[in-house]
Amino acid sequence: MRIIFDLFIIFFKIGLFTFGGGYAMLPILRKDIVDKKHWCEDDEIIDFYSLSQVLPGIIAINVAGLVGYKIKGKIGVLTSVAGMITPSIIVILLIASVMTNIMHNEYVIHALTGVKVATIILILETIVSLWKKSVNNAFGLGVFMASLAFLTAFSVSPVILIVVSSAFGFMVRKMEKKK
Amino acid sequence: MTLYFLLFFEFAKIGLFSIGGGMAAIPFLFELVDKYGWFTSPELIDMIAISTSTPGPIGVNMATFAGYRAAGIWGGVFATLSTAVPSVIIVMLVSKVLHSPEKRELFYNLLYGVRAAVIALIFYTGAELASLSIIDIKTLILALVLAFAVFKYKRHPILYIVAAAIIGVVFKL
Numbered sequence: 001m002r003i004i005f006d007l008f009i010i011f012f013k014i015g016l017f018t019f020g021g022g023y024a025m026l027p028i029l030r031k032d033i034v035d036k037k038h039w040c041e042d043d044e045i046i047d048f049y050s051l052s053q054v055l056p057g058i059i060a061i062n063v064a065g066l067v068g069y070k071i072k073g074k075i076g077v078l079t080s081v082a083g084m085i086t087p088s089i090i091v092i093l094l095i096a097s098v099m100t101n102i103m104h105n106e107y108v109i110h111a112l113t114g115v116k117v118a119t120i121i122l123i124l125e126t127i128v129s130l131w132k133k134s135v136n137n138a139f140g141l142g143v144f145m146a147s148l149a150f151l152t153a154f155s156v157s158p159v160i161l162i163v164v165s166s167a168f169g170f171m172v173r174k175m176e177k178k179k
Numbered sequence: 180m181t182l183y184f185l186l187f188f189e190f191a192k193i194g195l196f197s198i199g200g201g202m203a204a205i206p207f208l209f210e211l212v213d214k215y216g217w218f219t220s221p222e223l224i225d226m227i228a229i230s231t232s233t234p235g236p237i238g239v240n241m242a243t244f245a246g247y248r249a250a251g252i253w254g255g256v257f258a259t260l261s262t263a264v265p266s267v268i269i270v271m272l273v274s275k276v277l278h279s280p281e282k283r284e285l286f287y288n289l290l291y292g293v294r295a296a297v298i299a300l301i302f303y304t305g306a307e308l309a310s311l312s313i314i315d316i317k318t319l320i321l322a323l324v325l326a327f328a329v330f331k332y333k334r335h336p337i338l339y340i341v342a343a344a345i346i347g348v349v350f351k352l
Contacts, residue, residue, distance in 0.1 A: 169292020
């Protein structure tokens with residue numbers, strides 16, 4: 001019961017303090033799930049992101065569900081997804097019904113500018129922490145550079161990027177095995 | 180009743196087909212404008228803008244918003260749950276395979292090359308955000324101060340987010 005409660009609260013916090021979904025939630029997710037609770041490893045979180053990116057559905061919900069399953073099976077999926085979507089429902093319904101002008105409020109605009117800058121720095125810190133674990137050999141570095149080049153030059157879709165890098169990685173693993 | 184059935188059908192569809200992020204849902208939402216008239220195109224553009232700058236995943240926010248416009252508060256709740264349904268089912272199916280010992284090796288090999296690609300994706304997203312948000316001397320100074328604090332003290336991310344919001348208001352960023 002305690003775990004279910006914690007899981008809901010963690011994803012509720014993520015839903016409430018993440019602006020922009022997807023990757024913006026990664027810093028809080030890592031802090032709470034990996035550093036504090038030790039429920040997952042960094043590698044697993046990255047793998048959950050990879051899968052979420054190519055599976056149908058909203059990325060943030062998929063990641064929440066995959067983490068939830070790891071911790072508490074099907075109940076975990078329902079709990080983490082419920083935690084993730086509850087803040088959105090509350091905040092958006094408030095804005096849509098009674099606080100219709102809040103997004104034009106001067107203070108809100110200033111606060112959001114600050115929050116966006118914080119999100120960028122937190123993402124940067126996350127990349128630095130994950131770098132050693134995920135880009136740990138020449139192959140990884142090659143994939144990173146190539147991915148970045150394709151993203152910047154051709155705005156290639158993330159789905160295609162993941163499918164292609166998966167195929168490359170798979171071949172490399174097979175070749176390593178044959179040796 | 181029919182309205183709720185339509186909401187479920189449309190938002191479950193959006194949840195199922197928006198592969199690769201919230202923005203993928205936008206064309207589906209524009210389709211709803213012509214099909215049902217729950218909201219107009221200018222209203223939808225406004226809803227998308229609000230959904231990107233409020234807490235929570237953009238796709239989820241847009242579902243709540245659109246559902247509210249179509250059928251009030253319960254419409255908002257119902258549309259949001261409908262968008263999450265496909266994810267929940269798919270995640271349960273995939274997780275079962277993912278955590279089975281005999282498939283472990285296969286998944287490891289399939290995801291081997293993807294980790295570095297995901298780091299590149301995160302980097303690219305961060306760089307795009309930076310080019311939109313670090314726009315003047317004030318935001319640049321905030322970025323530098325935050326970078327120093329984040330890398331030196333490693334406190335909880337929420338602390339930095341709240342601090343940055345307060346700094347934003349105080350210094351009129």
